Amino acid sequence: xxxxxxxxxxxxxxxxxxxGSACQGCGAALAARLAFKALGPNTIRHSxxxxxxxxTRTPTSGGEFEAGGDHVxxxxxxxxxxxxxxxxxxxxxxxxxxxxxxxxSISGAAIRNENVFIICKNNEAxxxxxxxxxxxxxxxxxxxxxPVGPMSRGKPNSxxxxxxxxxxHGVPYVATASVAFPTDLIAKIQYGKGIKGFKFLDILxxxxxxxxxxxxxxxxxxxxxxxxxxxxxxxxxDGRKFRLTYKPRELKPVAEYLKLQGRFRxxxxxxxxxIQRDITDYWERLLKLDEIGEILx
Amino acid sequence: MEHKxxxxxxxxxxxxxxxxxxxxxxxxxYPVTPQTTIGEYIAEFIAKxxxxxxxxxxxxxxxxxxxxxAASRVGARTFVCTSGPGQLYMHHPMHGTSSGRLPVVMATVxxxxxxxxxxxTDLMSQLWTGWIQWYCENNQxxxxxxxxxxxxxxxxxxxxxxxxxxxxxxxxxxxxxxxIPDQAMVDEFLPPYEPIPNILPDKWAExxxxxxxxxxxxxxxxxADPQAAWRIHHEAILNSKGVIKEVNEEFGKRFxxxxxxxxxxxxxxxxxxxxxxxxxxxxxxxxxxxxxMRSEGKPVGLxxxxxxxxxxxxxxxxxxxxxxxxxxxxxxxxxxxxGAGFGELRRALYDLEERPRILGFYAGLAGAEVRVRDIxxxxxxxxxxxxxxxxxxxxxxxxxxxxx
Ligand code: SF4
Numbered sequence: 001x002x003x004x005x006x007x008x009x010x011x012x013x014x015x016x017x018x019x020g021s022a023c024q025g026c027g028a029a030l031a032a033r034l035a036f037k038a039l040g041p042n043t044i045r046h047s048x049x050x051x052x053x054x055x056t057r058t059p060t061s062g063g064e065f066e067a068g069g070d071h072v073x074x075x076x077x078x079x080x081x082x083x084x085x086x087x088x089x090x091x092x093x094x095x096x097x098x099x100x101x102x103x104x105s106i107s108g109a110a111i112r113n114e115n116v117f118i119i120c121k122n123n124e125a126x127x128x129x130x131x132x133x134x135x136x137x138x139x140x141x142x143x144x145x146x147p148v149g150p151m152s153r154g155k156p157n158s159x160x161x162x163x164x165x166x167x168x169h170g171v172p173y174v175a176t177a178s179v180a181f182p183t184d185l186i187a188k189i190q191y192g193k194g195i196k197g198f199k200f201l202d203i204l205x206x207x208x209x210x211x212x213x214x215x216x217x218x219x220x221x222x223x224x225x226x227x228x229x230x231x232x233x234x235x236x237x238d239g240r241k242f243r244l245t246y247k248p249r250e251l252k253p254v255a256e257y258l259k260l261q262g263r264f265r266x267x268x269x270x271x272x273x274x275i276q277r278d279i280t281d282y283w284e285r286l287l288k289l290d291e292i293g294e295i296l297x
Numbered sequence: 298m299e300h301k302x303x304x305x306x307x308x309x310x311x312x313x314x315x316x317x318x319x320x321x322x323x324x325x326x327y328p329v330t331p332q333t334t335i336g337e338y339i340a341e342f343i344a345k346x347x348x349x350x351x352x353x354x355x356x357x358x359x360x361x362x363x364x365x366x367a368a369s370r371v372g373a374r375t376f377v378c379t380s381g382p383g384q385l386y387m388h389h390p391m392h393g394t395s396s397g398r399l400p401v402v403m404a405t406v407x408x409x410x411x412x413x414x415x416x417x418t419d420l421m422s423q424l425w426t427g428w429i430q431w432y433c434e435n436n437q438x439x440x441x442x443x444x445x446x447x448x449x450x451x452x453x454x455x456x457x458x459x460x461x462x463x464x465x466x467x468x469x470x471x472x473x474x475x476x477i478p479d480q481a482m483v484d485e486f487l488p489p490y491e492p493i494p495n496i497l498p499d500k501w502a503e504x505x506x507x508x509x510x511x512x513x514x515x516x517x518x519x520x521a522d523p524q525a526a527w528r529i530h531h532e533a534i535l536n537s538k539g540v541i542k543e544v545n546e547e548f549g550k551r552f553x554x555x556x557x558x559x560x561x562x563x564x565x566x567x568x569x570x571x572x573x574x575x576x577x578x579x580x581x582x583x584x585x586x587x588x589x590m591r592s593e594g595k596p597v598g599l600x601x602x603x604x605x606x607x608x609x610x611x612x613x614x615x616x617x618x619x620x621x622x623x624x625x626x627x628x629x630x631x632x633x634x635x636g637a638g639f640g641e642l643r644r645a646l647y648d649l650e651e652r653p654r655i656l657g658f659y660a661g662l663a664g665a666e667v668r669v670r671d672i673x674x675x676x677x678x679x680x681x682x683x684x685x686x687x688x689x690x691x692x693x694x695x696x697x698x699x700x701x
Contacts, residue, residue: 044371059501061370067363070355070390074367075376076321078352081322081373087498105363108356137664168338 001243002175002191002234002235003163005183011037015056022052025215027205027222028121032056032092032178035119035203038189043088046071048102050094050121051207053130058090067104068093085159088117088193098202099135099162110169111197117192117199120162124206131210136159138230139278140264140271141251143210148266158278163202167295169235171198175235175245176285178204180222184233184245202229212262224257235293244290254279302477308468308548310437311475312461313338318350318483319402323368324376325353327360329379331465332406339376349586356629362390362403368544369399372492373579374447377401381408384419388426389654394458395427396530400450400490401458402443403428407577408465414664415465416450417576417629419607421637423460427530429537430606433463434575438556441548445559449544455537464578466664478552501584514589534607538599540603560609561600563616564590569598571683572616573624574638576602577640579660579667583626586672597676602638610645618648622654622680626672626695628661639692654682657692671695 015036019232032055032265036043037057047062048281049069054060072091079087091106098106098120102230106118133143139158141163142148146155162265167174169276185203192199201272206221213221225231226246233246254276258264267275288294311334316324326336333412342348351373355361358379364377379387384405394401409416420430431446433439439461446459461470492503520527530676541559549555556562565587566572582602587599600616600623602609613624617623623646627636634640637656646652658675661667675695682688 044496044498046303046367059496059498059504061367061496063397064359064363068391069361070363071367073353073355073360074325074364075371077353077364078368078371078373078375081368083373083657084497104356105360110361111347112353115321172388216596295606 001185001237002245003099004186005190009181010182010186011040013040015041015058017054017080018118020052021054021208024282025208025218025269027054027179027218028094028123029055030218031121031158031203033227034179034182034185035092035189038186039088039090039193042086043090044075046075046089046091047126048093050097050181051123053128055092055224065097066101067105068102068118069099069107069109072118072132073109073114075110076114088286089115091116091118093118093120094128095120095124095136096126096134096233107169110166110171110200113171113197115198117201120200120202121205122202123205123210124195125207125210127207128208136162140267140275142266143263152209153271154266161236163200166200168297169198169241170239171200172236172238173199175200176202176204176231176233178222178226179206180219180234181226181233187205188235202233210263212265217260221257221260224252224260227252228254228257228285229279230257232283232286234286240295242289242293242295244286247290251283302479303474305472306436307334307470307472307473308439309334309406309470310338312378312443313439314344314475314477315440316415317342318480319444319476319487320374320437320484321376322373323351323353323365325355325364326378327355327358327361327383327550328362329358329380329383330407331469332378332383334408334469334602335378335404337440347517350440350660352590358387359378359390362394364397365401366390366394366397369394369401369565370397370492370496372490372495372497372597374490375401376403378404378406380406381410381419381492381633385422385592387409388423391423391426391428396526398456398533399458400447400456401448402450402457403460404443405460405462406465407462407467409663412663416626416662416664417462417466420460420462421629421631424606424637427457427534428533429457429459429604431459431461431606433461433603434578434580436475437554439463439468440475440477441552441556442445442555444478445544446550447490447540448487451539452540452544453493455533455540456493457537466613467578481549484628516579521677530576538607538609551664551693554694556603557601558612560604561612562603564599564601566598566600566616568596568619569620571598571622571624571676571680572598572600572620573679574600574602574637575626576605576628579626579628579672582669583665584671586669586676588678589669590673594682605637608641608645613642613645614649617653620653622656622683624656624658624675624677626658626660626675630659635692658695659693660695667695
């Protein structure tokens with residue numbers, strides 16, 4: 001399990017490209033900044049179409065949107081063949097490439113337990129192409145392809161629980177993180193870095209443009225996602241050992257999180273209550289797992 | 298006499314032997330009939346400790362291609378193989394492999410799109426992906442071509458992926474005696490692969506200054522001209538003809554076998570009034586047909602077309618000057634357009650002052666059998682055309698399997 005660190009222990013070295021191609025207040029750009037501080041320069045970063053894309057100064061390779069799991073696989077196997085196992089292979093991908101079109105290839109890499117780190121900068125939609133719905137988009141969120149109108153209430157179905165699906169591949173390490181909890185995020189990467197095999201980190205990365213909030217509110221939104229239980233922080237080892245890494249005595253009401261964002265502006269009180277029921281229910285199940293320290297499957 | 302090591306083996310085993318002798322470092326496989334046993338043979342070589350190679354059992358052909366692409370970029374010698382529908386599924390990353398100028402070698406064990414049986418539509422459907430394409434006639438050629446392909450693909454003047462096609466079942470699952478070249482001689486012929494640029498973190502800065510900032514795609518970039526990437530890639534393929542010929546010559550010198558000039562192999566064309574052109578296993582059948590007709594005093598010859606991309610335009614133009622009619626046998630059809638070989642041949646010869654007549658024959662599609670008698674009929678028709686007789690139609694679906 002990851003070990004707690006303090007803000008002072010966050011590495012100083014910056015590996016991101018500044019100014020990059022990101023909008024003001026981009027959560028994903030911050031995710032890259034934090035993640036690559038922990039990963040260090042001896043890294044080959046893979047990219048697939050994602051928003052923002054050109055983020056770090058590390059050697060970069062990549063290609064097809066649907067083949068993220070394959071790019072890291074090929075790179076890792078070649079490094080192994082060349083006797084360069086010291087180099088880390090990191091796929092820094094968006095939720096579209098991880099949850100949807102590239103899911104098969106990443107599942108393949110996971111089940112073969114390739115020695116790679118897949119990091120998802122999860123902004124919960126296809127922001128690169130202007131905010132279309134993805135498998136990571138939460139229920140009832142408005143996107144450009146799940147608009148709100150007399151016949152539609154936004155996204156009709158719930159998010160894909162991708163971290164849990166990868167955990168069920170039995171891989172060494174799966175975790176969630178948030179840009180508002182940088183020490184937790186970095187500790188998880190540092191821990192994953194030390195493990196040989198497949199690692200997956202899903203970072204909730206608020207997108208002011210697509211989620212419709214002011215760029216100076218990114219951290220507030222990201223923090224509330226965690227404090228309301230909308231985006232719980234946890235880690236899973238070998239698809240079995242489970243630990244919540246952030247456990248408030250009481251969750252804040254999810255309405256506080258939803259009301260900050262334009263994509264949920266249309267929600268009725270009844271709909272917010274329904275979301276609250278789902279969130280509370282899932283949080284209680286996670287608390288039970290945390291208590292026994294295991295996923296019993 | 299020096300000792301030669303022969304073994305009776307299937308085309309797929311010959312292919313796997315080519316991989317082994319080439320000391321491939323990363324191979325990626327996914328089962329699809331009739332290609333599957335290549336991966337099995339490679340896995341066996343590795344299991345027995347005879348080949349030191351990372352073998353990835355991937356989750357589909359799109360993945361197998363993307364895996365070797367990434368591995369090649371890091372600097373490993375890579376191999377991938379496919380067949381029919383798998384080839385079609387691989388289409389997207391094939392563009393990236395060639396655009397990245399990565400010397401990946403792939404075997405395509407032909408299976409058509411309308412059933413399990415072979416024709417060349419699988420690989421022909423990839424004509425726009427920017428790969429060099431070779432078509433093989435027998436199992437020995439399959440093995441030798443794999444070795445020659447790495448030497449060609451990795452040549453600094455080429456840096457392009459090569460697809461080696463051979464007919465499913467007819468070769469993939471049929472055993473023939475094949476000479477296994479000596480490993481030490483192959484090692485001499487095929488030096489280790491060096492990536493350009495090198496993306497290892499300790500070589501990255503150097504790679505950046507040499508190539509300019511950014512991703513591997515910049516290998517292709519030509520500054521402000523948006524068309525430059527296409528032009529550079531196109532010219533690179535055209536320019537590979539010389540290297541293909543060179544490699545074929547040198548292989549011949551070292552191993553005692555070569556395949557025409559590497560692009561085409563002419564058979565009894567010197568004084569031929571009419572010539573037929575065949576690819577893959579049909580070339581073997583055609584050779585017998587030509588011999589039979591020659592014994593009857595009919596001046597016909599054969600061109601075996603090995604390198605389809607880049608197309609040996611110059612060789613055909615030279616042939617076109619000394620023959621009166623050419624009959625192209627296409628084991629493929631681009632639906633609504635026609636046979637790929639026929640179209641290319643006409644394009645190649647159109648500008649000759651006096652061009653020969655060019656006839657087209659569709660034969661052997663979906664595994665339809667092509668017999669000696671069938672080819673004799675095609676050659677007879679071509680000879681008639683050469684002698685100025687009226688022949689119709691210019692393009693026909695050959696009547697196959699006897700029947701007359
Ligand atoms: S659209 Fe969203 S994810 Fe993309 S750069 Fe802007 S803030 Fe970041």
